[in-house]
Structures are given as C-alpha cells and as structure tokens.
Amino acid sequence: MEKPNIVNIQKYSIHDGDGIRTTIFFKGCALRCWWCHNPESQSYEKEPMINYEKCVDCGACQKHCSHGAIKFENGHFITDTKLCVGCADCTDFCILNNREVCGTQYEIKDLMKIIDKDKDFYEQSGGGVTLSGGEVMSAPIEYLETLCKRIKAKGYDLCIDTCGFAPTENYVRIAPYVDTFLYDIKVIDDEIHKKYVGQSNELILKNLETISELGANINIRIPIVVPVNDDDKSIADIIQYLKDKNIQVSRVNLLPYHNTGSSKYEKLRRPYLAKDCQVPSKDKMAKIKSEFEKNGFSNVKIGG
Known part of the structure; x- marks a missing residue:
C-alpha cells in the first residue's frame, strides 16, 4: 500500500473540530494560497x-x-x-x-498506536481525530480509507479538514466514515480564486455539493483575508452560493488572517506572497458574522 508523507501529528488540538483532538497533517496540496500558514505541507515529497x-x-x-x-x-x-x-x-x-x-511515512498500525494514547481525552472532551493537511483528501485513497475505517472501528469521532481540491470519488468513498467535514471556502469569484489560490474553484464547489447531497455534516471554514475576500460582495457571494445550492451547513467558522506561518517561507527558500495582506478588524469580523446570521446561519463563530 502506498504511504503518504505526514508532516506533523499535533496532540491536544482544540481548533480542528470539537473537543480535544489529535490532528494528523498530511503532506501535499495542489493549492497555493498566498497566506498558507503550513507551506511545508504543500509538496508531496520530503x-x-x-x-x-x-x-x-x-x-x-x-x-x-x-x-x-x-x-x-x-x-x-x-x-x-x-x-x-x-x-x-x-x-x-x-x-x-x-x-x-x-515528511515522515507511517504504517497505519503505528499511527493508530499514537492515536490510541489520547483516547481518554477524546472520551472526556467529546473530541477525536482530525485528518488535515496539506490536502488529506489527495492522499493515496487505499491508505486513507483504511485509516478512516480503523479510526471508526475504535469509536473515535473523525473530522476531515479539507480545501476541497481532490478527486470527487475520494469524497464519495470516505464520506461514510466521517463525522464532520471542516470545509474551506475562500471566494466564489473564480478569477479571484485563481489569482490568490492558484486553481479554479470549480472542483472545490462540486465536491462541497456532492458531500452535502450525501448528507454529510459540514462545518464551513472561511479565512477572512484583507483585501482578498473581506469586501461585502465576496461575503454576499458565499452566502448566496450556500443558500442557492442548499448546502447543509452545521456551523460557519470565520477565521481572521494571520501571518504566523510567514517565517517558514524563508526556511523553505520561498517568497511569502501575502506580505501585503492584512488582518481584518474586530468590527469587520463582527459585521461578517452578522451578515451570515441575518441570512439564517444560526451557528456562526469567529475563530476555529
């Protein structure tokens, strides 16, 4: 079985789903978001x-x-x-x-040993395991499906943190084992998306619609980046899209941009393209939250 590279295993994680979680960061992502705070997870190789x-x-x-x-x-x-x-x-x-x-490769049995060490935290906090990235959904599907089956066989809550840019069939295959998808949306305007993210959002939106039709539990996560998507039109476009497509949204997380990962770029000998991007103000974040609530989204949170 082909093994993916894993860039980090973060214990006692409290921002990647409910409760206390073990978050496993898979290496490799086809997107190139200007503000990516895990650039070491973009390449699939060590x-x-x-x-x-x-x-x-x-x-x-x-x-x-x-x-x-x-x-x-x-x-x-x-x-x-x-x-x-x-x-x-x-x-x-x-x-x-x-x-x-x-980048480190693990046998699934070794990953499970690491996960099992925190089972008491999962039970006491309502937490579990989150598979993140990079883009975990572009990992070798046999490995990913086997891991998900093992996690669910233990009774652990499972979240998939995804940017949505991976084969649709992977989402269909993995959906039965997933308790919650943490699904990123950046911007609806495709040209803006291509500029700041490096790819069209067509596949991303298609996959979101697919898992919604499958009845998945979905938390929408939106990084708010000035001047990329903090304007009224960008927010209105996201809201209208979710309503028009009848996406079944359990929660909306509005994530203010931060540059805490910018120092990693120099270590990787890459330019940090988001150097001129800005953190949205508290008033701006409150306004965006209010817009979602006005449009019928009852569970809206600022932050992860």
Missing part, C-alpha cells in the same frame, strides 16, 4: 526546512550530505532542494538544530 538566519556556516551538514545537495555559495552553505532526497542525515550533525526534514 523536503528540508532550514533556519538560515541562525546558521553559523560551520559546514557540518555538508560533510555528512551523501547526495551533494549542500553547497557553499557566497559565503554560506545552501541546500539545493532539487538534489535533496530528504534522508535527514544532515540534521543529526547540525550543532544548533537548525535543520529538519519535513
């Missing part, structure tokens, strides 16, 4: 993340790189990500622990 700012250029990493991926250029040791195979040999010899390799 990749290095290096704190160049704190590097003292001691050269220990280069000495122990057996693939020739670390080169000395302009007075600094730089990692060529095209040559790096993610073996992580260099991380063991960095004297300041400035290097890490993002």
Whole structure:
C-alpha cells in the first residue's frame, strides 16, 4: 500500500473540530494560497526546512550530505532542494538544530498506536481525530480509507479538514466514515480564486455539493483575508452560493488572517506572497458574522 508523507501529528488540538483532538497533517496540496500558514505541507515529497538566519556556516551538514545537495555559495552553505532526497542525515550533525526534514511515512498500525494514547481525552472532551493537511483528501485513497475505517472501528469521532481540491470519488468513498467535514471556502469569484489560490474553484464547489447531497455534516471554514475576500460582495457571494445550492451547513467558522506561518517561507527558500495582506478588524469580523446570521446561519463563530 502506498504511504503518504505526514508532516506533523499535533496532540491536544482544540481548533480542528470539537473537543480535544489529535490532528494528523498530511503532506501535499495542489493549492497555493498566498497566506498558507503550513507551506511545508504543500509538496508531496520530503523536503528540508532550514533556519538560515541562525546558521553559523560551520559546514557540518555538508560533510555528512551523501547526495551533494549542500553547497557553499557566497559565503554560506545552501541546500539545493532539487538534489535533496530528504534522508535527514544532515540534521543529526547540525550543532544548533537548525535543520529538519519535513515528511515522515507511517504504517497505519503505528499511527493508530499514537492515536490510541489520547483516547481518554477524546472520551472526556467529546473530541477525536482530525485528518488535515496539506490536502488529506489527495492522499493515496487505499491508505486513507483504511485509516478512516480503523479510526471508526475504535469509536473515535473523525473530522476531515479539507480545501476541497481532490478527486470527487475520494469524497464519495470516505464520506461514510466521517463525522464532520471542516470545509474551506475562500471566494466564489473564480478569477479571484485563481489569482490568490492558484486553481479554479470549480472542483472545490462540486465536491462541497456532492458531500452535502450525501448528507454529510459540514462545518464551513472561511479565512477572512484583507483585501482578498473581506469586501461585502465576496461575503454576499458565499452566502448566496450556500443558500442557492442548499448546502447543509452545521456551523460557519470565520477565521481572521494571520501571518504566523510567514517565517517558514524563508526556511523553505520561498517568497511569502501575502506580505501585503492584512488582518481584518474586530468590527469587520463582527459585521461578517452578522451578515451570515441575518441570512439564517444560526451557528456562526469567529475563530476555529
């Protein structure tokens, strides 16, 4: 069975569904949101993340790189990500622990051992397991379905945190095991979506309509980013779409933009495109919340 890369397993998570949860972040996503706060989860492959700012250029990493991926250029040791195979040999010899390799593969039985350790928290808090990303729904489907079956066989609540950009048949296949889909919507205008997210939203909306028709429990999550989608028209478009398509929404989470993941981009040697984006004001968030409530959405929350 093909195994995906997993970039993080976060315990005692309280923002990825109800109660206390174990959130598993799968690596790989076809979207390129300007404001993505987990850029290390975009590539499907293992990749290095290096704190160049704190590097003292001691050269220990280069000495122990057996693939020739670390080169000395302009007075600094730089990692060529095209040559790096993610073996992580260099991380063991960095004297300041400035290097890490993002991506680990797990057998499902080993993941379940990790999940089982927190079962008492799930029972006491009404929590469970959340599979996130990246885009978990684009992970190898045999692996994902088997994992979901194992989680449900234990009686654990299961959430899928998804941006919606994955094959429709994956959603149909996984839906029977999912207690709640945490489903992202950014913007309805397709040209704006392509600009800031990197893909059309056609498939995303199709998949949302599909799981709604299947009777899924859906929490809509909307990142509010100034100036991407905080304007009146963008909010009205989302509300109208949800009403016109009769999407069965249990909750709406309005998520104010933050740039806490921006430092990761330098570690990955990538530009942070959202550097000019802004955090919406509290008044703006309250207004957006009010608009949803005026339109019949009774369970609207600011934050995760």
